[in-house]
Structure formats: structure tokens, C-alpha cells
Amino acid sequence: MTLSSNEISATAATSSITLDGEVNHRSAYPYHYKYIRDVILATHKVPWLEQLVGLRKEGWRNEGLDEVYMERQAVIQEPDMETQRFWFEQMRRVMSELDHFGVGLVPPAGEFKFLDIGCAPGGFSSYILTKNRQAHGTGVTLDIFQGGYPVLLEKRCQRRYTLVLRDLLQLDFTYDGAPPPVPLVPIPPSLRDHQYVLVLVDGHHLRHYRPESPSSAPDAPSPPYMAFRDAFFLSQLLLALDALRPGGTLVLKLTHAEYTHTAQILFFLDAISDRLALCKPRVLHRSRATFYAVARGVHVDRAPPGWVSGLRALWREARFGGEVEGMGRALRAGELDFIVSPGEIVEVWLDRLVKLARQVWGIQVRGLQKLFERTGVQPGTAANEQSEHEDQ
Template identity: 40%
Template sequence: MSISDGYTSPVNPESFPDDNLLSHLLQKGVPELKRLVDLRKRGWEDDSLDNHFKRRRTVADTVDDKMNVIWFKKMKKAFSELNKAAHFVPRSGTLKFLDLGCSPGGFSSYVLSNNNKDATGIGISLPPVQGGHHFLLEKHFMRRYELIPADILEYNLGPAQTEIGTAEMRPLPYEIGGRDLVILDGHYLRTYLPASSESPNEWDRHRLLISQLIIALRSIKVGGSLVMKLTHPERVQTAQLLFLLDVLSKDLRTFKPRTIHANRGTFYAIAQGVGLGTQSARQAEYLCDLEALWYEITFGGENGRGRFLTRNDMDFIVSQESLVSEYAKRLIELGMDAWIVQGDALYQWFSKKGLV
């Protein structure tokens, strides 16, 4: 796909399936995943679903005030589901949280309204002028909340002492440090407009993923909780991120809300006791490697314009061979809820359409 100046991007590696990991998981006998894979294949083969997804994209790209309110309420309910599953939002005591990609504000609203008068938060969200959603947090909560309108992709997240050759990069706000809870829910918007005059790059969504993780590890306190939205636990890169959260935290569990996107591949990883895991001594090392990766996908590639994540980029976390040979059983445990919920939702949807 070409962008405005005629520069051709490299092929997105996500167009190639992660055959080795997926095949191994299926060979271990996971009927829930096998059922989901079969349902997805049936959906891909039915052309009638194309119009449905086109309409969904149009609605998502043209959110009006009414729809924004609907999503605010749904996100608040979804975060309630997450907290009921893992109990990571305390009802009393000091709670400092950071919400990345916070608009329209449903997640932050739930945290502030959870009967904890001492909870305070900071949210970072893409300004509407750059294609972001409008922020709808209730006015009476704003005295305990700071909204920072900013593009996460414009923060300098490279290794220390590394010279960044662009004036658009800014340092992270100092006040986001020492967070008891960090929420990573930012996702790449098709309406995104960079502050610069250049068109967005196709790999910016990969940069957004790595950027959020770096900000989380820089800002979270030892023993804090991290909630991260991910997609498809059977994918290699997702599995590597799950492994990272698993070894850095005291407890990791996953949950897929039933309120939103039940028939899609998204789910949430909930890591509690970050910095208290079996490999927490390596947390600073992992962070340095992520910062180096951020620099490469931001300024590497053809003409120094950045590039997609590739299959081997996160092997410093865990190799794909180790995922297959040593982590598969744990990965199945972590992926089960996402596979079951999405499978049930797709089956119900396809049944209504007469596809199953």
C-alpha cells in the first residue's frame, strides 16, 4: 500500500499466519481453539459479512455525540467486569492510576466511582483535532483527575542518551510516575492525524503497542497492577507479551468482557504485583530492550521512516521455540477465556445469519 509521497511500505507481517504456534496448540488438543478457528474460517469464506464490517468501520470512524455516550457507558460496564474478575481496584486507600488512550473515559470513570474517595488519576488521550474521541468523564470527578491531550506516538521513548533526530518528540510528563494502576487501552484509530504534515504510517499501530508498554513499565510502582488490551493469544507476538507480563508479575490472569467486542479477538491481560514476578530482576533489562525496539520501528526501515514489527523482534522476551516447547500449557490457560467467549459470540451471530 502506498502513502501520499509514493513511498511503498514493507509487507505487514500480520498477513502471514503464525503457523508453528497455532498448529502446536491445536495439536495439543484444545477444542475451544479448534472450534474458534473453524468459525473464523467460515466467516472469512462468507462474502455477505463484508458489508457488515464495512458498516462497523464507518460507524467507528464517524462517532457522533450519541454514540460516544453509548461507548462511554459500555466501557464503564466492561471495566466493572474486569475488576470483578480480578479485584485490582481497591475500595479504600490511596490509588494513583494512569489511563492511556482514556477517551471517552469509561474506564477512568469506573475507577473513580468505585467508592474510593482517595483515588486520583491521569489520562492521556489523542486530541479530537487529531482524530481522537471526545472525553466524557463526569465533571464531579475532574477535581481528582488530570487529562493530558497528547499523541502517545509523539513521546520520546528511546533508550537513554540516544539522540532523537526530530523536534516533534516530547518527553513523558514527570507526574505520571509512581502509579498503583496503569491501564493500556489505546488502539490505533483510522481517523488518526499526526501533528506533523506527513501522513500516518501503516506501522504506527505497532508503535502504539510498544509505546504503551514502555510508558507502563516506566510509570508503574513495584507491586502495582497493569491492565492491557491485547488480541488473539494464539499469535506469537501476543504470546510473547503475555509471557513478559507473566514473569514480571506476581499474578497474571486474562479476561474477555462480554459487554463489548465479544465476537472479536480482543481480550485483557490483568497483571498484579508487577515487579514481584519470577524474572522481575530483569525488568530494567526488558525495558531497555523495548526502548531499543521502539527506536528501531520508529526510525529504522527504509529511508529511516520506521517499519512494522517482525516475527523475531520480541524474541528477547522469549523465543518462539520456547513458547512452543515450554510455555504452551500456560498459554492455553491464559487464552481459554478469550477463545470460549469469542467462539460462543461468533456461533450465536452466525446462527442468526444461517451460516452454521
């Protein structure tokens, strides 16, 4: 269904009134992020997404889930070794799901070179190196002294693996642009030059991240989370585009497929790849908004002029554009429109987005239902009826 510009504006205006109660400490997204979602709800019959919005609202209103969330954050910030080993094994299972979803993402034999960005605790790399004994990998992660996690890769895999301890926020992605306002480190040759058949992007900006600075005390407080969240994402994406061999596969972790900025990144991946699919592993991600975009046959040179350079310019703004010198900021409405505007997505790509994301929403609905059962939250009967309708 195609909307006129007036109808699009009316949909956004109506939705902004009905969604006022949604933003809290777990959903600090400004309205423009949700614009695409609300157009989908207004123009398409997608019971999974309708139900997902309802379940999220119920979750946000439930104090019991607040406690679950806070407990999870406490564990993430200070995990013991048992927890870290559990994460390692779970990440191996996630990579197994991605491999089977991608129908042989990792070949069982033969030369195979991969890059794992945000590799700790090492489960993705362990799965690949175990399945293919001729594979060689490089992993990038934050040093534990800056808030990162240890890499638990088995000794039998380490001889075919190079671990790079690097703060991605300290790498220089400006290239031929104006020099950054603070000194940054050049990207190491081992992390660029389009040499990897598979690039995995699974890092996430840590709330307890500590910038690498000689003047920073070991017990100094972490900077505000939003100051570097989007800069970190763009750093990972640009590094992946520089490292991936033409025709290779890019696996990129994203969140909220129905949100505007995510839809714009998916549009970008769809344009530069032969095949794009979205995978939401049941392990770890079932009840969360996270999922993986699996882009195969990626050719960065397919991107129209200005797309990659625009990402570099936006990285600079997200990295240094905060109100405090040297600090970053979150992306704003319209800053990815050089790729595709929300209006253009609605006009020409909305059906494609819904087709890609439908199963992602469905898996999260089932995951939230199970989470609610464990914590005593009872979803409404209407939501359950929608779930049954989608299964038919």
C-alpha cells in the first residue's frame, strides 16, 4: 500500500499521541525511530508486530520485569567466570544457528578467513575454527582494563587465530577527510584491505566502557552510555566494509527491525548484497529486540556515490559531536537519509522490510511470552489470538 505525503504525516502525528507512555529507562528512543513501525501498523496486517508492541507495553508497565532487567545489567557488568563460560557456550550455539540459517555459512573444509568484531568471549570464533580445521580467524575486542571481557578460546584453536585488543572508538575512520579533533590510531592492516570471506559484527557498546586515556583514573566513572553508542556501531560497520572481500558475507547484529534507523541500514545492506536475510537465534536473543542481518555476496562498490563517505562523515559527527569536547552523541532524525529517507522506504521498500522482518517479530513474541510466564506477567487474550493467527 502506498501512502501520500499527507497520509504519512497524519499517521506519524496520530502515533506520536498514542505512544507517549512508551519511553522509560529501557526504551529511550525518540519518536522518529518508531516512525517506520507505525506506518507498517497503519498500512499492513502484521499480527506479530501488533502483538509485539502490546507485549512490550505490558512489559514496560511491570515492575517485576524492571527487577529482572536490573539484575541482568548487574550480571553483565561484573560476570564471574562461570557466567562468562556460560556466555561462551551460548555464543557457540548462536553461531551454529546462524550457520544453519545461512545454509553453510561456514564450509566444513578448505581455506577460510574470517574476522570476528566484538569477539569476546570467543564463542563465534570457536565454532568456526572447530568446524573448519583449515580456517584462520582474527578477533577484535576491548581490553579487559577498559571494561572488556576475556576471550576463552580453546588452546587447540589459538594457533589459527589472531587476537587484536583494540578500542574501536580510538580508530581513525576519517581516511581522506579532515583530521579528527583528537589523536586517533590508524586502522591496522590486518583489519582492512578487503581480505576476509566472512565478517561477523557482534559487538555492543558497554555501559561500563572506560576510554583509553593516560589521564583517566582506573576508577573513573564511565562516560554516558549514549555518548558513544552510535559511534561504536558505525565504527564496527565501517571496519567490516573495509575488511570484507568482494562477494563475501557480512553478519551484522542489529536491533528493532521496525525502527527507522535500522530499516535504513537494512536498505543499505540489501542494495550492496546479492541476498539479504534476517536471522533471530532462539539462543540468547529470543526475547530481545536483537537479530542478525546476513548479507551474502556483498560488493561495497555497488553503493551509490556518497553512501560510504556519508557513513564516514556521520561517524565523525557521532564520535565527536557531543556537547562536551571529545565526546560523541546519538544519531538524530534524518542523519541516514542520504542512504534512503523514511518516505522513500514507505513508498518503495516497506513490503520488502515486512517480508524480511516478519519471522524476527514472531520469534520475539514467543520469547516474551515465555519470559512473562516465568515472571508472572499475563499477556492479554487478544495478543494470544494474534499469535495463533500467525501460526496458521
